[in-house]
Amino acid sequence: MKSTRDTIYDTLRQRLTSGHYPADASLVPLALSEEFAVSRTPVREALALLERDGLLVPTRRGFTLRLRSDEEMLELFEIQAVLDATAAESAAWRRSPVDMVRLDAHLDHAQSLNEPAHIRRSLNDWHDAVRQAAHNGTVVALLRTLDAQVKTSAPWRTPEVADTFTAAFAEHRTITEAIRTQDAEAARVAMLAHHGHDRDRRIRQRVRVEAELTSTTASDGSADAQR
Template identity: 30%
Template sequence: MEAYMQVDTVYRRLRELIVAGEYPPGERLTETAVGETLAVSRTPVREALRRLESDGLVHGVGRGMVVTVLTPDRLGHAYAVRAALETLTAELAADRQRTGRIAPIALSDLERDARRLEDVTAAGDLDQAIELNRRFHRGIAELACNPIALEILDRLWDQIIVSTRASLAPPERPETVASEHQDLLRAIVQGDRTLAGQIAGDHARAAKATLE
């Protein structure tokens, strides 16, 4: 049990470092170097890297692992799946709201995150904006109560952020993004599954378009 907990800790920490850009796409990761950085032996690092490989965040090259970057084609596929899943989770969240199965505090938390995201985006804090944007969309997926959709979205978000972080810039029209978030929240609060799904899907596709 202790060994498993150590592997899980190393996995989570290494995943955080990769998603945060501390290990950029294309960087080679060796068990020895990562072990020295995290002050652990090679064994938990080896197991953590295998898990990250199954997540699509690293891949084997020779005797080591390299942080994966999605090709333009695969990035397009990832965004297409993200748009479909976020359409689904927005619809499910609206359904649950309409039938009274979402606590008001959960919606208040999302509204708070949306406001904070507006503030940090306006301040030009791109790293925090990326984190808050992901938390906002993950919050909607959590309201949907579909654990499989949430798990897949988490993996997609990791892969997309790792592959696009270096090319991201503050949105040219941050008020548009903020307005879309508010419209999405409003549709969910109103229990309008059709409108919520449409806004969520269009929002994800618009995010992809900014990279083209």
């Protein structure tokens, strides 16, 4: 059974990695303890863990989101891609029959869905299955932290229609088949290419959101100037 701290940690982590909070949000222990109807101790402990994960930075009153520069964000994408490619390469050598069934099941399920958010969730499950098939706990732990940092820096925000996943499905299928045939180099290269495409999509979304915010701010300033 999860502790109160861990439950709060999981909830806040999910919010942070899904773009729930605006960039200037302030997470104050007192306010969160009232929201979760608990004392401030488990809230403070959960926030401290999120700071350790690189998702928050402390302020005088509590914590705020850790904002990363473009260069820092690209560094995260690069490290994440290398580690995931290593996981795919290892999975090609170490996967068991059970691992292959899981990979096929997650990919088949994703292709049966229509809602973009549900498709992404199922494809994330596929990525988790690749990492588990690598049978390397250190890589899995490092990638869990990196995933959260990437999602906080560039969360999926822009709605997409389901048919934009056609290329992504093909990429996932290519990696799956390389793992099945134990072609470690092909699995590694295909995973790197997949991450490159994913990185480019997320960067476009981040830049689009920034442009929209800039435009809104400029419009508000013009309106104030005309009053």
